Amino acid sequence: MNLVRIRKEKNLTQEYMSSKIGMSRSGYAMYETGDRQMSAATAKKIAEILECTVDELLEEDDDQGEAHVQ
Numbered sequence: 001m002n003l004v005r006i007r008k009e010k011n012l013t014q015e016y017m018s019s020k021i022g023m024s025r026s027g028y029a030m031y032e033t034g035d036r037q038m039s040a041a042t043a044k045k046i047a048e049i050l051e052c053t054v055d056e057l058l059e060e061d062d063d064q065g066e067a068h069v070q
Contacts, residue, residue: 002059004032006050020049 007017018028021042030036031046038046040054047054 001032001034002052002057003046006052006057007032010050012050017046017049021045 007014014025014029014032018025021028027036031038031042043054043057047057050057
């Protein structure tokens with residue numbers, strides 16, 4: 001998943017992202033590590049914050065596994 005890469009390219013922190021979507025930083029971090037699956041609504045909100053498409057957000061990185069959305 002490109003979530004971490006895109007967030008870092010925008011110079012945004014996990015704290016910023018978590019506050020924008022209304023959850024704890026640790027909960028948000030679980031999306032980045034793949035320990036938590038995001039809903040379609042959450043993926044859309046994150047994509048809006050990062051100014052990218054949901055497809056761009058969820059595309060696989062070369063070294064990563066498949067991205068999942070509930």
